[in-house]
Amino acid sequence: MTPFLAKAAWLLLAGGWIVIRYPYARRARRTPVASSRRGLRERLLMAVSFTGLGLLPVVYLVTGAPRFADYPFQPVQAALGVLVVAAALVMFRLSHKALGxxxxxxxxxxxxxxLVTAGIYQHLRHPMYTAFWLWAVAQALLLPNWVAGPAGLIGFGVLFFGRVGDEERMMLDTFGDQYRVYMARTRRIIPLLY
Incomplete structure (x- = not known):
């Protein structure tokens, strides 16, 4: 594993994300929204997540900044990051496929x-968040920079912990007891743990 391949793996992750999401985003635009909890708070959470998972890593890949935060490249760490990239892309694809x-x-x-409870959703309530956590971990393993590497963990962490409770309340408001039963038999993002 080389620094170039580690950076290429991060780009593959970001590109794979776009390729997987694009057809679902197109279809979603054609399906009207019945209710929404979008607002300033949601936009701010999305901006923080995008900064950590997108903006800061791209700045690092293109410019090398901030150089003061670089640490020595670790090939084994980066190789592990490539495995996490694969897991993130698989989880992202499975969650989109199940949601339709x-x-x-x-x-x-x-x-x-x-209410989707089949496919990967039979085990996890929020597998797409699992995929984003995997992206953040992969980024931290692939980018040997104390700012760009862990920025995804911080940025997505802010979004996740700021949003998951609201999302579950929305699902309870929409699906009631059906969602309560589903919550009782599944975990949020990590099988058997959380």
């Missing part, structure tokens, strides 16, 4: 929204 037309980038309930 129910997918939304934000806290939206679509017309004819159904």
């Amino acid at each position: 037309r129910n997918w939304s980038i934000s806290l939206d309930v679509r017309d004819r929204h159904s």
